Structures are given as structure tokens and as C-alpha cells.
Amino acid sequence: MRAPSALREAARTARRTPLLSALSVASIGFSLFTVGLFGLVAINFRQALRTLAERVEVVAFVLRGTPAETITAASQDIAAFPEVLEVRFVSEEEALARARRELTEFQEAFRDLETNPLPASLEIRLKADLRNEQVAATVSERLRAFPFIDDVRYGQEWVRRLDRLRNIAGALGLGIGLAFAVVAVVIIGVTIRITVLQRAKEIAIMRLVGATNGYIRRPFVLEGLMMGVFGGLLAAAMCWGVFEVFRSSTGEVSRTLVFFGNTELALILLFGTSIGYFGSLVSVGRHLKHV
Amino acid sequence: MIRLHNVSKTYPNGVSALRDVSFHIPKGQFVFLTGHSGAGKSSILRLIIAEEKPSHGDVRVSGFPISRLTKKDVPRLRRKLGIVFQDFRLLEYRNVEENVGFALEVTGTRPDRIPSRVIRVLTQVGLASKAKVYPKELSGGEQQRVALARALVNDPAILIADEPTGNLDERATRSIFQLLKEINAGGTVVVMATHNLALVRDTSYRVIELKGGAVVYDSAPESPPATANPQSVRS
Numbered sequence: 001m002r003a004p005s006a007l008r009e010a011a012r013t014a015r016r017t018p019l020l021s022a023l024s025v026a027s028i029g030f031s032l033f034t035v036g037l038f039g040l041v042a043i044n045f046r047q048a049l050r051t052l053a054e055r056v057e058v059v060a061f062v063l064r065g066t067p068a069e070t071i072t073a074a075s076q077d078i079a080a081f082p083e084v085l086e087v088r089f090v091s092e093e094e095a096l097a098r099a100r101r102e103l104t105e106f107q108e109a110f111r112d113l114e115t116n117p118l119p120a121s122l123e124i125r126l127k128a129d130l131r132n133e134q135v136a137a138t139v140s141e142r143l144r145a146f147p148f149i150d151d152v153r154y155g156q157e158w159v160r161r162l163d164r165l166r167n168i169a170g171a172l173g174l175g176i177g178l179a180f181a182v183v184a185v186v187i188i189g190v191t192i193r194i195t196v197l198q199r200a201k202e203i204a205i206m207r208l209v210g211a212t213n214g215y216i217r218r219p220f221v222l223e224g225l226m227m228g229v230f231g232g233l234l235a236a237a238m239c240w241g242v243f244e245v246f247r248s249s250t251g252e253v254s255r256t257l258v259f260f261g262n263t264e265l266a267l268i269l270l271f272g273t274s275i276g277y278f279g280s281l282v283s284v285g286r287h288l289k290h291v
Numbered sequence: 292m293i294r295l296h297n298v299s300k301t302y303p304n305g306v307s308a309l310r311d312v313s314f315h316i317p318k319g320q321f322v323f324l325t326g327h328s329g330a331g332k333s334s335i336l337r338l339i340i341a342e343e344k345p346s347h348g349d350v351r352v353s354g355f356p357i358s359r360l361t362k363k364d365v366p367r368l369r370r371k372l373g374i375v376f377q378d379f380r381l382l383e384y385r386n387v388e389e390n391v392g393f394a395l396e397v398t399g400t401r402p403d404r405i406p407s408r409v410i411r412v413l414t415q416v417g418l419a420s421k422a423k424v425y426p427k428e429l430s431g432g433e434q435q436r437v438a439l440a441r442a443l444v445n446d447p448a449i450l451i452a453d454e455p456t457g458n459l460d461e462r463a464t465r466s467i468f469q470l471l472k473e474i475n476a477g478g479t480v481v482v483m484a485t486h487n488l489a490l491v492r493d494t495s496y497r498v499i500e501l502k503g504g505a506v507v508y509d510s511a512p513e514s515p516p517a518t519a520n521p522q523s524v525r526s
Contacts, residue, residue: 016384205380208340209441210370211397213362 228276
């Protein structure tokens with residue numbers, strides 16, 4: 001069957017059995033919706049972890065009396081480390097001002113100070129993908145080699161926990177995501193199989209009058225493709241609806257929540273289209289093998 | 292046109308449907324396949340249309356060796372055959388001309404050539420005036436005419452008819468049979484499986500009678516002569 005006539009045939013089938021076509025699209029839509037919903041939770045969780053990871057930084061305390069030129073030169077060297085995003089020098093005075101601002105409970109103690117006890121420091125922010133314990137430890141080690149560096153801190157225990165959380169979330173996300181995807185594939189496969197069986201008589205007649213398997217397959221595959229596209233669009237629309245309802249009902253709390261970007265939306269559509277296409281191909285192929 | 296040589300067919304469930312069946316149907320012949328239910332008529336037709344392959348022996352249809360037919364060859368063979376069944380097998384959502392045209396679409400005929408060929412064949416079966424009617428609105432006899440038109444539209448060399456009058460009343464039966472005779476008169480081989488012995492007796496066409504999967508009578512065998520003791524047809 002030529003592509004336009006296969007398309008016409010697929011459209012004719014959809015018109016002839018509107019309920020079955022609608023149910024098939026709904027079934028694909030809902031299956032993809034569960035995957036999409038999970039994806040939405042996953043990307044927001046990942047976003048939250050990224051926000052947490054923003055706080056990962058290495059602080060190198062500078063020995064008193066270190067000349068400013070030495071610190072400036074070293075800052076440039078450190079900024080050139082491949083793991084480093086930026087280096088910021090915090091002078092002794094700035095450290096004290098910040099402590100006064102942030103540690104209000106020690107106001108009294110700060111007022112009575114005769115000398116500034118706080119050291120100057122270099123605050124080093126790591127690149128986005130490298131904010132983990134291993135990189136922080138490596139950079140710390142390198143910083144300790146500078147003779148004017150007194151001590152280096154990066155909140156070892158906290159970063160370690162963050163790493164663990166990231167690993168668990170990644171594994172869980174992959175496992176559950178795969179399970180959802182498999183369930184979606186099975187449900188969609190069964191749906192498509194029903195549409196093929198519903199047209200078993202037509203397939204038998206096509207074969208009797210000399211249709212090739214390719215001819216018989218084409219309108220089914222096109223139909224599966226269209227169901228996949230519409231199912232994917234339905235899933236994306238439902239995800240958007242649920243996201244908006246959730247966001248408007250939770251107010252400030254969910255201010256930072258994010259929805260899918262174009263890439264994720266395209267992936268949902270691609271997933272639906274692929275399942276529709278391959279599901280039809282496999283279903284009708286299996287049917288043709290047995291008739 | 293059709294040659295069966297020492298053909299046996301045993302289905303996977305162990306049922307032996309045909310035993311050592313041999314016959315040859317030359318160009319232009321009209322042949323009745325008769326026998327009780329389960330005698331093997333449908334099994335022979337299924338072999339001829341390549342829905343099954345023989346367990347033993349050789350089946351050749353229009354030069355196609357059925358035992359060695361690949362999946363790609365089956366549509367090529369079917370395009371040389373016209374096939375009609377007792378239950379018509381029409382597509383209910385297509386009207387008469389669409390049902391007939393379907394056989395042309397499937398075989399890749401250019402769309403602009405389909406209408407004229409459909410009308411020609413509908414005229415041949417006497418249904419040109421009902422081209423836009425849907426199968427449900429037709430009588431059994433008319434539905435079988437549509438099925439015949441669909442079978443004929445590709446100008447087949449062989450027409451296979453499996454109990455084509457099984458669901459029809461006497462009048463419709465006669466009219467369908469008359470059509471089959473006309474089709475045969477045009478040079479098409481017609482192989483018709485039937486229970487209707489009255490129909491068989493009224494003609495001088497060749498009769499092959501089956502019993503228990505074997506040929507028990509052949510009114511016009513080539514050689515060797517048909518097995519003696521034919522039952523119902525001659526009685």
C-alpha cells in the first residue's frame with residue numbers, strides 16, 4: 001500500500017471504530033502519563049539536589065600576614081584548576097562583618113573584641129557537575145600544598161551524605177522509571193493487539209486477495225504511530241494539568257518546582273510514537289505469522 | 292493448471308485429512324469436489340490456495356510448487372486465483388464497489404484504473420446497479436455475487452469456490468451456479484467444493500468424490516482409472 005493510501009486507510013479505521021481508537025489513545029496516554037508523572041517528580045528531586053549541591057564549596061583559610069600579592073597570584077592559579085568555577089577572597093574584615101551579620105546571637109562578644117580573631121580565606125566554588133566529595137577532597141589536598149594556607153574545610157560529612165542521597169535517588173529513579181516504562185509498554189502492546197485482533201477478518205481477506213505482508217502491515221503501523229503521537233500529547237497535557245493544579249494549590253512551597261523542558265516533552269512524544277510504531281509492527285507481525 | 296501427486300496431509304493434532312490423493316485439472320475445466328463433511332474437500336482447497344502445505348506428495352498450482360512456496364510467493368500465487376467461500380467474507384464497512392475494488396487496491400492497481408474494472412465485473416455478476424450498497428443491505432445471493440465479483444476482478448486463471456451455495460436458497464443457488472458456468476465458459480478453471488448433489492447431477496462436469504481423505508471416484512481421470520464404487524454422485 002502506498003503511503004497516502006495507507007494513511008487514508010488508517011484514518012478510515014479510526015473513523016470506523018472511534019470508540020476503540022479513543023480508548024487506545026486514552027490507554028497509551030494514561031500509560032505515558034504515569035511515566036511522565038514519575039519523570040516530573042524525578043526532575044524536581046534532581047533540581048532540589050542540585051540546589052543543595054550549590055552549597056558545596058571548599059574554604060581555604062589563609063595564614064595571617066600573607067602578602068596580598070601572594071594571595072592574588074595563588075587565587076589565579078586556583079581559579080585555573082579544571083574543577084574550579086570561581087575563587088573569592090574574603091578578607092579578615094569581611095569575615096568579621098559577615099559573622100556579625102549572620103551570627104546575631106554573638107553580638108555582645110563581637111562588640112567587645114579588641115582584635116579580629118577571624119582569618120582571611122579563599123572560598124572556592126566547584127563546577128556544577130563536580131560538586132561531590134571526591135573532587136572536593138582532591139581540590140582540598142592541592143590547596144594544602146600552598147605554604148600560606150593554614151587549613152582547608154569543605155564539610156566532609158555533609159558532602160558525603162549528599163553524594164549518598166544522589167546515588168540512591170539515581171538508582172531508585174532508574175529502577176522505578178524503568179518499571180513504569182515496562183508497564184506502559186505492556187499496556188500499550190495489549191491495546192494495539194486488541195486493535196489488530198478486532199480486524200482479523202479484514203486481514204484474512206487481504207491475504208486471500210493477494211496482499212503482501214508489507215501492504216497489510218502499513219496501515220496498522222501508521223495507525224499505531226498516530227495513536228502513539230496522540231497518546232503522547234494527551235500524556236503531556238495531563239502532566240501539565242496535574243502540575244498546574246498542584247502548584248496552584250500548594251502556593252509558596254512549590255514556587256521552585258519545574259515542569260518539563262522541550263527536550264523532556266519531545267522525549268515523551270518520541271516514547272509514545274516509538275511504542276505505537278514498534279508495538280503495531282510486532283503485533284501485526286505476530287498475527288500474520290499465525291494466520 | 293492444478294496437479295496433486297500422491298498428496299497426504301496430516302495436521303499437527305494428528306488428524307489425517309488427506310491420504311495419497313492424486314489428480315490433475317487441466318486448463319478450462321470445471322470440477323466438483325464432493326464428499327461428506329470431513330471427507331477432505333476443504334483440505335484440498337486449502338492446499339491449492341497455499342493456506343496449508345502437504346505433509347507428503349506434490350501440489351502444483353499454475354506452476355507454483357506449494358510445498359516449496361516462500362512467504363513472498365504466496366501473494367503472487369493468490370493473485371492468480373479467485374476465491375469464494377460459503378460465508379462470503381465481505382468487509383461490512385465497505386460498499387459493493389469498494390469491496391470489489393479492494394482486491395485491486397491490494398494488488399497495487401493504479402487508482403485511476405480501478406473504477407472501470409470494478410464496473411465491468413459488477414456488470415458481469417449483475418450488480419452494477421448496487422455498487423453503492425453495503426453488504427448488510429444485500430440478500431445472501433447478492434452478497435455471494437459481490438464475493439464472486441471480487442474474486443474475478445483480477446482476471447484469475449483459477450476460481451476456487453468452497454461451498455459457495457451452502458448458505459443460499461434454491462433460486463440463489465441456481466443463479467450463482469449459472470454465473471460459475473459462465474465464468475468457466477470464459478476459460479477460467481473452476482474448482483467447486485459442494486454438498487449439493489442435485490447441482491452436481493444436473494451437469495456433465497467432472498466430479499471428484501472424496502471419502503476419509505481419499506479420492507473414491509473421479510469421473511474424468513487422466514490415468515490410472517478412478518477407484519471403483521463411487522457412492523452418492525452416481526446413485
